[in-house]
Amino acid sequence: MQRKIDYFPYLMLVPALALVMTIVAWPLIETFRLSFTNASMRRTVDYVGFKNYIEIFEDDFAEVIVRTFIWMFFGVTIKLVMGTLGAVLLNAAVPGRSLFRVLVMPPWIVPIAIGVFMWSWMYNGQFGMISGLGQRLGLLDGPFEFLAYGSSAFIATIVTDVWIGTPLVALYLLAAMQSIPKELYEAAWTDGASRFYRFRRVTLPLIAPSIATMALLSAIWTFNSFEIIWILTEGGPRGSTTTMIIDTYKTGLARFRYGEGAARAVMILVFLSAFAALYVALLVRLTRRNGAQS
Amino acid sequence: MIDKYRWYEKLAIYAGMLVFLTFILAPFVEAFVVSLRPLDQVFRVPYRFITDDMSFSAYVTMWESVPRLGRYIFNSFFISCCVTLLALSCIIPAAYSFSRFSYKGRDGLLGTFLAINMVGSAVLIIPMYKLMLNLGLLNSYFAMVLPGAAFSVPTGIFLMRSYFLRIPKELEEAAHVDGASRIYTLWRVILPVALPGIMVVAITTFISAYAQQFLFALIFNSNSDLHPLPMGLYEFFGRQRIIWNELMAASLVGITPVLLVYIFLQRYIVAGLTAGAVKE
Numbered sequence: 001m002q003r004k005i006d007y008f009p010y011l012m013l014v015p016a017l018a019l020v021m022t023i024v025a026w027p028l029i030e031t032f033r034l035s036f037t038n039a040s041m042r043r044t045v046d047y048v049g050f051k052n053y054i055e056i057f058e059d060d061f062a063e064v065i066v067r068t069f070i071w072m073f074f075g076v077t078i079k080l081v082m083g084t085l086g087a088v089l090l091n092a093a094v095p096g097r098s099l100f101r102v103l104v105m106p107p108w109i110v111p112i113a114i115g116v117f118m119w120s121w122m123y124n125g126q127f128g129m130i131s132g133l134g135q136r137l138g139l140l141d142g143p144f145e146f147l148a149y150g151s152s153a154f155i156a157t158i159v160t161d162v163w164i165g166t167p168l169v170a171l172y173l174l175a176a177m178q179s180i181p182k183e184l185y186e187a188a189w190t191d192g193a194s195r196f197y198r199f200r201r202v203t204l205p206l207i208a209p210s211i212a213t214m215a216l217l218s219a220i221w222t223f224n225s226f227e228i229i230w231i232l233t234e235g236g237p238r239g240s241t242t243t244m245i246i247d248t249y250k251t252g253l254a255r256f257r258y259g260e261g262a263a264r265a266v267m268i269l270v271f272l273s274a275f276a277a278l279y280v281a282l283l284v285r286l287t288r289r290n291g292a293q294s
Numbered sequence: 295m296i297d298k299y300r301w302y303e304k305l306a307i308y309a310g311m312l313v314f315l316t317f318i319l320a321p322f323v324e325a326f327v328v329s330l331r332p333l334d335q336v337f338r339v340p341y342r343f344i345t346d347d348m349s350f351s352a353y354v355t356m357w358e359s360v361p362r363l364g365r366y367i368f369n370s371f372f373i374s375c376c377v378t379l380l381a382l383s384c385i386i387p388a389a390y391s392f393s394r395f396s397y398k399g400r401d402g403l404l405g406t407f408l409a410i411n412m413v414g415s416a417v418l419i420i421p422m423y424k425l426m427l428n429l430g431l432l433n434s435y436f437a438m439v440l441p442g443a444a445f446s447v448p449t450g451i452f453l454m455r456s457y458f459l460r461i462p463k464e465l466e467e468a469a470h471v472d473g474a475s476r477i478y479t480l481w482r483v484i485l486p487v488a489l490p491g492i493m494v495v496a497i498t499t500f501i502s503a504y505a506q507q508f509l510f511a512l513i514f515n516s517n518s519d520l521h522p523l524p525m526g527l528y529e530f531f532g533r534q535r536i537i538w539n540e541l542m543a544a545s546l547v548g549i550t551p552v553l554l555v556y557i558f559l560q561r562y563i564v565a566g567l568t569a570g571a572v573k574e
Contacts, residue, residue: 008476009395013403016388016447019380023444024410027421034421086314092307094299100311102557104318109501109556110549111370113508113524117531117545118321121328121538129324163317171563195303224414227508231528245416252420253513265417276412280405 031269034262041256052263060239061247061264068223068243071154075161075222080215082162083169088199090174108167116231119160123147123232147233150240157229157241161222169214176210177203209286216279220272244268322546329353329543353547356540359530365519366526367548370504373435373522377442377503378496384447385495389454390480394466404451411448415441415506419513426514437514438522442503450495457491458484494562501563504552523548 035052039045090101107115125131125145134140146156180203188198226245229235235242235250242250248268252261299307330348357363392404415422422441431437461484469479485492511525518529527548530541556563 006395006397009391009397009400012387012391016384016407016451017403019384019440019444020407020410020447023422023425023441024413024418027418027425028410028413030421030424031418082314085310089307089310089314092299094304094307096311100315102560103315105556105560105563106322106553107318109505109552111505111507111522111524111552113528114545114549115321117527117541118325121542122321122324129320163321167318220412221414224416226414226416231531245414249416249419253423258420261420265420268417269413272412272414272417273409276409279412280408 028269031262031265034258035266037259037262039258039262048259052260053266055260056263056267061267064242064244064247065267067240068245071158071161071241071243072219072222074158075165076215076218078158078162079165079169079218079222080211082166083173083214084211086166086170087173087177088203090170091177104170105167107164108171112164112227113231115164116160116228119156119163120147120232123156148237150237153233153237153241157232160228160232161225164228165218165222169218172214173207173210176207180206212282213279213286216275216282220275220279223268223271223275244271325542325546329539329546331539333537333539352539352543356544356547359537359540360526360544362518362521362526363544363548366521366523367551369520369526370507370522370524370548371551373438373442373507374500374503376435376439377446378500380439380443381446381450381499381503382492382496384443385450385454385499386485386492387480388447389451389458390484392451393455393458394463407448407451411452415445415509419509423513431514433515433517433520435520438507438510438520441510441514442507446499446502450499453498454488454491454495457488457494461487490562493559497559497562501552501556 036047036049037045038048038051086104090097090104122128122130123146125143125148128146130146131140131144134144135142144152146152184202184206185198188202193201224245225243226249229241229243229246230249233241235246244264245268248261248264251257251264327348329352330350332349332351360366392400426432426437431440465483465487466479469483470476474483507522508524508528511520511522512528515521515525518526521529527541527544530536530544
């Protein structure tokens with residue numbers, strides 16, 4: 001082979017790079033620049049140094065960060081537990097499981113916004129299913145408006161997030177379970193291992209890398225989630241469901257304070273890069289353990 | 295043979311499936327029930343699940359209340375198809391380049407795509423709005439197609455790359471010996487072999503583009519002729535007095551096409567996940 005530079009592989013990257021650089025990378029850089037300005041609806045834009053960052057923390061932003069992480073923690077944990085249970089059920093060799101597989105996926109298929117419309121009806125206190133059934137079963141004394149109170153609205157947004165996110169986690173873990181060689185189970189069975197023991201000693205250790213991968217990806221997606229909270233509560237009542245994304249959106253686009261919004265967006269990017277670093281470290285470790293698998 | 299399920303294990307499995315499906319399908323069932331009620335009966339206290347005055351009339355009247363419903367459904371499909379085509383034309387050459395050649399900066403670029411994948415579209419919405427404004431693309435299909443495609447390219451590259459890596463290199467070497475150009479080899483030798491992988495990437499891109507049109511339409515588009523389904527219904531949803539039975543009927547009719555697509559193509563989706571790449 002001659003040592004001339006081969007341009008062909010670079011040329012093949014041009015369309016993808018052009019699109020991603022224009023639509024994602026440029027706004028990314030612009031976010032950093034804007035965060036140091038007082039950009040708003042006015043024509044003049046001045047650089048204001050770290051003023052926006054300092055003001056963020058004079059607001060209740062620390063509270064928003066804590067709330068975001070609580071929201072994310074519960075959402076991701078429940079999704080992982082339910083997803084693992086769901087994958088076990090999807091993997092069970094019983095008649096009717098292919099129908100079950102089809103019926104589990106709709107929350108992931110339908111547009112997120114439409115799923116959320118349906119949930120906002122479910123949460124309605126006067127006419128919704130949950131409040132109605134709760135009264136019938138004697139759990140509630142009267143109509144309960146789930147989205148009107150801080151803590152119940154917070155829980156309601158998590159439940160909807162779990163509903164949307166669980167199917168994909170379950171399907172992904174199912175794929176991991178199916179890649180486990182059958183011989184392992186047969187060997188364990190020959191040694192007299194019970195079904196639960198086989199799950200604990202064969203299935204769980206072998207899908208642990210997939211669970212870890214899914215935990216991180218799910219955390220990133222949950223962190224970035226916008227539509228669920230915005231349609232259900234717009235961050236209310238009285239800010240009780242305002243996560244970092246919602247707060248950024250409200251400041252930047254609803255109140256037209258682009259500069260302050262951009263500073264909040266930069267804070268989000270800081271957290272996201274921490275997740276990204278964890279994710280890359282995890283991938284590197286997994287590839288090393290599995291040998292040169294790609 | 296490995297042990298069969300005992301009766302109580304089977305019972306537990308079916309009970310588990312029932313609980314799972316109740317949670318998953320409850321909103322759909324409730325939406326369907328609401329869509330069958332006359333509006334004045336929708337707001338009935340106390341709550342009743344089934345009543346005797348149910349009818350399909352909301353499915354007729356919704357076409358008057360949401361006159362553009364057909365248009366919204368078309369827009370949703372049209373936008374998702376454009377996103378998929380544009381994304382594929384970026385993904386395939388890039389994934390081929392990443393999987394088949396070794397060159398300076400390759401791993402760095404691949405890592406950059408991976409990192410960009412972490413950033414959600416809502417974070418960048420302010421400068422993206424300015425970008426669309428400066429390019430003069432606001433209130434056009436482009437404003438919804440371009441971002442949709444850009445955010446699905448990184449995941450697509452990873453998925454597609456893992457498929458290309460599985461195709462033996464001998465195929466290209468044989469074509470090269472026969473004097474085929476590299477573009478010709480990619481087009482006529484590699485792509486046909488990779489077709490199942492391309493299908494998987496296309497379907498996952500389509501579904502995620504379909505599921506996530508809301509934000510871009512909300513911010514970049516105010517022309518209701520171009521609205522995708524979720525945004526069209528959101529305008530309807532945001533009115534003072536929501537006509538719930540028609541909203542639910544329209545939602546259910548609107549999601550039927552994509553559910554049919556999913557049912558026919560679901561084996562590709564499962565295959566895509568098994569390949570180890572995931573899409574939100």
